[in-house]
Amino acid sequence: MSELQVKPLQTTPSQTVGPFFSFGLVWEDGPYVVPEGTPGAFRIEGTVFDGAGVPVPDAVIETWQADQDGRFDHPDDPRGPVRWKDFRGFGRSATDPVGGYSLLTVKPGPLPVIGGGLEAPHLNVSVFSRGMLVRLVTRIYFPDEEANTADPVLTSIDPARRATLVAESAPHGYRFDIHLQGEHETVFFDL
Template sequence: MSNPTPRRRFLRTALGLAGVTLLSRPAQAAILTPQQTEGPFYPTGPMRHADIDNDLVRIAGAVRQAGGTIIRLTGRVLDRSGNPIPEARVEIWQCDAWGNYMHTRDRGSDMHDPAFQGFGHDITDAQGRYSFRTIKPVPYPGRTPHIHVKAFAQGREVTTQFYLANEPANQRDGIFRRLSQAEQEAVSMRFTDTGGDPQTTVDITL
């Protein structure tokens, strides 16, 4: 595997200082991360920026960072016994701060924030940890705020969505409402203030 980029090394250091394993919620290991729809806006290779990493708010060569509230999304990829899985691939994609996806099927794609990567991936470390720097998800017509997630590990794959905990629009969202209460909790993002960007930790179990 190639050496991590400076930005990835920075994120790893920040995670270590924040004690990410202490922030993980053990209860999530008891339930499999629920499978959910991929949706119509999963970006294929030609749609993705050449600068694909785990920092979605800063694109190489861009003069500014993405609009929106910047957050750190962290967690672990676990097997069904709660053991961490190293070298798992985690992908996320989401709309920009104005509700536009970087996808040809989105009518607003021509207005997509050019400073927002829109899609990113990370590879888990020896403790199964992943991390992303992205923006807090926003709603758009017909959907509550969410981040799309895919994880690949040990020949298995899960596609799901992460939601804002206690978001009123969740109860009007048909995709969210199909989940059991335990599944909803397993994919809900709760933020802590660590003195920098708001941070949330969601484990993925598959």
Template sequence: MTLNATTSHTVGPYYHIGLTWLNREDLTVPATLGERVAISGQVVDGKGNVVNDAMLEVWQANAAGKYDHPEDEQDKAVDPNFEGFGRVPVDAQGRFRFTTIKPGAVPGLNGTTQAPHLVVLVFARGLVKHLLTRIYFDGEALNGDDPLLACVPAERRSTLIARQDAGGVYQWNVILQGTDKETVFFDY
């Protein structure tokens, strides 16, 4: 029996059709518990060209370090006013901005503790599969002990750390395409 080859497809640029109702640039509501933070940045390719059709999907724990997910069996309260999820499209200049709360630390493997972080999926044209990365917060004491961050070579960790600007907004960029400045992405 002869089988025809399956065509190769990428995740973009059409992944966003029908998903606009899921776009949320503010993951909070007035009753959400925790410190609100704004995160902004830009998605560019390895040559610095704007990627103007990307979308970021953000997952995170609440301020107490509890995920709103049935597999999080910690004895901590779920914040009924915080889902811990949002999708943010970039604009024509590849820029994005969203508001959320700073998450609490969460348990890691073998009794370790993971520093407060956001899990980010990047969808963009030309990608056969979305990319998985994280955002950590500059100055967070637990960064030094985070087991996943410790696996990243010291010279590359800065691609995962959002830095607060003078206006209090955390800045974090996504750089694609294999340069030495490329954002660190994880396999799963």
């Protein structure tokens, strides 16, 4: 009987997402959570930056949100169906060559919290990018909401880092830059 020869283990080469992952993730009307001309619609725009502060030209930003009544466009929402025509609650924008993204949406309503209370209006955000095998998840809150001071998620964040989750007012709506790493890193959630 021959002896089994065992070769020393070698490191598996690293893998990355891309460079073609955006082909399946991006579609023409993805950046429109609501159609142009929807009452109360605004743009949320920003730039995705890497850890060195360089814009990321091939990221994808995905949002999921409630409508203005605080309801999700999903059959499992216990409060009933969305009453807004053409509201889909989901948006997806690829970044442009200088790392910019843009979505057309409406401000969501507050959400009930189990046991009482409300979550402040916010967008749930997923970030996909080259070199990341797992999406990053964060939220976008609005600067003009009194409910931010009682939101259970936002108030659980270190006060020095909360600003990384709050958009800034801008001429056509709001600006929200996403920093994947570094000194200004956006707060991301471990789901």
